[in-house]
Amino acid sequence: MDAASFEALYDGPAAQAIFSRSVSKWRSILIRARNLTSIPRSSLDLSRCLDRIPSLPDTIPRDAIWIEGYSVWRNIEPLCDLGIRTERSRRIFLTKLHVTSLSVSSSPNFRVWDKNANNGIALLTLGWSYILSAALAERQGLPLVYCQTTPSTCPSPTLDLSYASPPEREWWRAITARGVGWSMADKRISPWAMKVGDIGIEIQDVVENPQGPPSAREAACYLSRLCDAYGLGSQSSASLAAALTIPLHANASPFDPAEIELPIPTFATRATCPPTTSIPTDFNLIGYLMTLSLCPWAMGPALWSVFWDPDVPCNFAGAWVLPIAAALRPAINQNRMDLLAKAFSSTVVAPLWLGLAICGRQTVINSIYPSLAKLRDYPFFRPDIDAAAWTGAAQSFLDRHQTRPCHDDTVSRADVWRLRHACSQNYPDNEFSHTPPYGWPPFGQMKVTDVELEIRDHLACSHNWIYSHWTWSLSDAVDHGFLIDARDTCRLSKETLLSSAPVHNVEMKGHEAIRKISETATKAVFWWCYTQVEEGFDQTIVPRRFGPDEPLEIKEGNDPKKPQFIHAWLETITT
Numbered sequence: 001m002d003a004a005s006f007e008a009l010y011d012g013p014a015a016q017a018i019f020s021r022s023v024s025k026w027r028s029i030l031i032r033a034r035n036l037t038s039i040p041r042s043s044l045d046l047s048r049c050l051d052r053i054p055s056l057p058d059t060i061p062r063d064a065i066w067i068e069g070y071s072v073w074r075n076i077e078p079l080c081d082l083g084i085r086t087e088r089s090r091r092i093f094l095t096k097l098h099v100t101s102l103s104v105s106s107s108p109n110f111r112v113w114d115k116n117a118n119n120g121i122a123l124l125t126l127g128w129s130y131i132l133s134a135a136l137a138e139r140q141g142l143p144l145v146y147c148q149t150t151p152s153t154c155p156s157p158t159l160d161l162s163y164a165s166p167p168e169r170e171w172w173r174a175i176t177a178r179g180v181g182w183s184m185a186d187k188r189i190s191p192w193a194m195k196v197g198d199i200g201i202e203i204q205d206v207v208e209n210p211q212g213p214p215s216a217r218e219a220a221c222y223l224s225r226l227c228d229a230y231g232l233g234s235q236s237s238a239s240l241a242a243a244l245t246i247p248l249h250a251n252a253s254p255f256d257p258a259e260i261e262l263p264i265p266t267f268a269t270r271a272t273c274p275p276t277t278s279i280p281t282d283f284n285l286i287g288y289l290m291t292l293s294l295c296p297w298a299m300g301p302a303l304w305s306v307f308w309d310p311d312v313p314c315n316f317a318g319a320w321v322l323p324i325a326a327a328l329r330p331a332i333n334q335n336r337m338d339l340l341a342k343a344f345s346s347t348v349v350a351p352l353w354l355g356l357a358i359c360g361r362q363t364v365i366n367s368i369y370p371s372l373a374k375l376r377d378y379p380f381f382r383p384d385i386d387a388a389a390w391t392g393a394a395q396s397f398l399d400r401h402q403t404r405p406c407h408d409d410t411v412s413r414a415d416v417w418r419l420r421h422a423c424s425q426n427y428p429d430n431e432f433s434h435t436p437p438y439g440w441p442p443f444g445q446m447k448v449t450d451v452e453l454e455i456r457d458h459l460a461c462s463h464n465w466i467y468s469h470w471t472w473s474l475s476d477a478v479d480h481g482f483l484i485d486a487r488d489t490c491r492l493s494k495e496t497l498l499s500s501a502p503v504h505n506v507e508m509k510g511h512e513a514i515r516k517i518s519e520t521a522t523k524a525v526f527w528w529c530y531t532q533v534e535e536g537f538d539q540t541i542v543p544r545r546f547g548p549d550e551p552l553e554i555k556e557g558n559d560p561k562k563p564q565f566i567h568a569w570l571e572t573i574t575t
Contacts, residue, residue, distance in 0.1 A: 009315050010518045011511070018312055019319040019508045026327040033342035038114045043341060043350040044237040046282055046289060049302065051392035052481030054470040055287030056294070060139045061474070065188075066093045069472045071386050073401075073465045080461040085422055087385055088433045089473060092294050094136060095188050096250045098257035099180060102126070103197040105261035105360055109337040113238075117268035118230045121358060122199050123159075124239030125262055126175045127223040130182065132243060132293065133190035134216035135286050143185045144213040146170075149177035156202045160271045163229055168222045170210040173203035182213055191247045191294055195257070201265045220283045228274030230267055240282050241355030244293040245364075248356075251296035251380055252363040261360035288482045291390075298387035300364075300380035302349050303356065305393035307372060308383075310400065314440035314525045317375070318517030322510055325372035332369055335361050348393045373513070375438070375520045383439040389467040390481070396439030401465035406448055411459050413442040419455040420529060422465065426454040427531075436528040440521045450534035 042048065060067060070089045075082045104122060105111075113119050137144055161169050174181035180195050214222065227236050242262070249258035282289075292299055312320040331339045341357035344350055356364060370376040383396035394400070403415040417436075424432035448459055469480045508514070526541045 009522075010318070010515045015316045015319040015514070015518075016505075016508050018316045019323060019514070020506045021503050022309075022320045022323040023327075023506045024503045026324050029343050030327055030331075030339075033339050033345070036342045036345070039234070039238065039338075039341065039354060040345040040350075041234075043345045043354040044234045044241075046237060046241060046285055046351045047482075049349045049351055049391050049393070050285065050288050050292070050482040051390055052467045052470075052483055053288050053291055053298075053390035054472075054479035054481055056136070056139065056290040057472055057475065057477060058139060058287075059475075060094070060136075062141050064140065064474075065095050066091045067472065067474060068092065069470055071389065071470050072468045074468045075463055075465050077462045077464050080458065080463055082422065082458065082463060084468075085425075085465070088430075090295070090297065090386065092291070094140070094191065094294065096191050096193075096247065097189070097254065098250065099189055099193045099195045100246050100250055101197065101257050101259045102194045102199070103259070103261055104199050104264040107261075107335050107337075107360070109335065109360070110238075110263045110358055111266075113235055113263075114233070116231065116233065116235075117266070118232060119235070119263055119266045120226065120230060120232045121235050121239050121242070122262040122265050123172070123176060123201070123226070124223060124232065124236055125242045125358075126194065126196065127172075127219065127226075128236075128240045128243035129190075129192040129194055129246060130171075130175050130213075131216050131219045131223065131283070132192045132286070132290060133184070134213070134219060135290060136190065137184055138216060142188070144182055145185050146174045146182050146210065146213060147180050149174070149181050150179045156198070156200050157267070158202050158204050159265075159267060161203065161226075163271055163273050164222070164225065167211045167214065168225070169203060171214055171219060171222055172226070174213070176201060176203055191250070192243060194246070194260075199262075199265060201267075216286070217279065217283070220279050221277060224278040224280045225274040225276075227280070228278060229271040230269065231272075236280050237282055237351070238354055238358060240280075240289070241351045242358040243355070244289055245299070245352065245355045245359055247293055248296045248299050248364060248380065249359065249362055251300075252367070252378075258362070260362060262358065285482075295387070296380050297382075297384055298390055299352060300378075301382060301384045301387045301395045302391040302393045303352055303364075304371070304381035305349065305388070305391075305395040306344055306347050306353075308395050308439045310394065310397065310441075312440060313443040314438070314521040315443050315518050317438070317440045317521035318514035318519075319508065321372045321375070321517060322514050325369055328372075329369055332361065332365065337361060337365070340365070349391060373517075375517045377437050382437050383435055385435060386470075396435065397441030398435055398439070401463075403463045405462055406459045409448050410445040411448055411451065413444055413446050416446060416451055416455070417442055417525075417529065419458055419463070420532070422463065423455050423458070431531065432529070436525045438521050438524050440525060442525050443522075446534050452532050 068089050068091045071087045073085050110121060111119060134144055161172060176196060176199060178196055178198060184190060223236065249260055307321060307324055309320055337357040337360065341354045344353040367378050371378055371381065385398055388394050388399040397414050398418060398421055403418050420432040421435065424430050451459060469478045471478055523541055
């Protein structure tokens with residue numbers, strides 16, 4: 001489409017202001033990240049990324065490979081007859097197609113942890129992947145078994161576990177052995193299962209007649225004792241964060257085994273005798289964290305929420321995201337995963353970004369730049385209303401659940417879009433139950449007379465939707481979420497903004513790339529409601545659809561790409 005045709009829509013002082021704000025903000029973020037000497041505490045508080053998320057059910061059918069549920073929302077505005085609505089049902093898969101491969105990284109990322117001489121992140125991540133799997137297996141009544149493993153052909157340093165019991169040593173040997181050291185008894189692949197390469201450490205003193213694999217709680221105790229014996233401290237929370245991202249890596253590479261790389265283990269000090277019983281504090285969150293980890297459709301958009309801004313309309317999306325892409329590209333290309341984790345450390349989802357970064361530059365990390373610079377659409381980060389409620393990380397204008405009454409016979413298009421989703425049951429095939437692929441709001445105002453009858457009566461009243469609860473479909477069990485059921489008074493306060501930085505006027509560059517991104521975002525948000533086209537809008541942003549089963553076409557002689565049609569449309573609509 002001719003760039004000059006849409007200059008009035010995608011360019012101008014407003015776009016310049018947004019570009020300057022984005023450049024200033026992300027420059028400030030990266031300056032702060034480079035000045036950090038260690039991973040901030042905010043990145044290690046896993047409760048930070050939990051909001052109204054439900055805990056995985058305590059009992060799940062043994063043969064279930066997925067479970068499903070739906071969220072219920074309540075309108076608290078008393079003068080509106082819309083009381084309750086439900087979002088569409090979502091499936092949560094309990095297995096995956098391939099075992100994730102683990103190797104040690106050759107990069108210096110996270111090799112030195114907070115000036116600690118010992119680095120056990122690889123072992124602890126393996127430990128947490130087992131604990132998560134055991135917790136799921138216990139809910140389904142499935143036993144875990146140890147597997148035959150391949151002995152290492154290259155001698156490696158031996159980890160001193162003289163303090164440990166025989167079952168404890170056998171567990172560490174199994175989860176760190178080359179190959180697959182444990183599995184579910186029915187050969188089902190756990191969502192957190194990993195195939196281990198040579199990680200540069202060996203566990204000796206193998207027990208001749210080992211007991212069966214430990215329970216999730218027993219394994220958590222073993223993990224905590226290793227942390228105490230070697231002073232690993234916050235590496236436990238960081239490793240749990242890394243383990244939580246394993247299903248997301250698998251989802252991003254559905255046809256091939258996903259791969260992750262972890263820092264090579266180093267143990268430079270002698271082990272001390274740890275307490276006999278100790279459970280990591282994070283284990284108390286395990287049910288909630290399992291739900292988040294098992295839902296790539298929730299974790300992905302929660303991660304990508306850091307790139308969204310509620311005050312940027314779709315037609316200026318390019319001016320906002322292109323500076324982010326330019327700012328982050330050097331860190332990604334140079335494999336500075338530590339810098340990337342620090343850059344997001346003041347966000348609600350800081351622990352998830354830390355976990356993702358610890359696993360190395362893989363498919364998800366590599367998708368950051370094209371998702372911003374080209375607005376490439378990856379299924380695992382599409383905005384999701386439930387994900388926003390579960391994590392407290394807004395990703396879309398639809399996550400602002402309050403609409404205002406119209407005035408002067410006009411109404412915000414964003415409010416109309418929100419009403420279409422809230423009242424999706426009023427439309428054929430429930431067509432607005434799904435959400436747009438991007439979170440940028442539609443621009444401007446529209447006339448009340450152009451709003452369809454399905455929602456027009458609601459333009460005069462306010463709406464304020466709040467998340468009520470999650471219902472598990474199998475049992476109809478209701479879960480009101482983490483913040484209701486397991487609030488921790490000591491948890492860190494959430495910060496929804498990355499940083500506030502002074503805005504400096506910056507000359508806008510990359511006009512053509514910015515316009516293409518903005519045009520893509522605008523087409524997507526308007527295409528979402530192509531069946532409801534206001535007067536003067538037809539065939540301007542998206543082609544008109546001629547009949548439900550007819551291909552998209554543009555009638556000859558009325559080409560909306562021509563400048564005169566664009567300018568005529570801009571003059572007739574209310575902005």
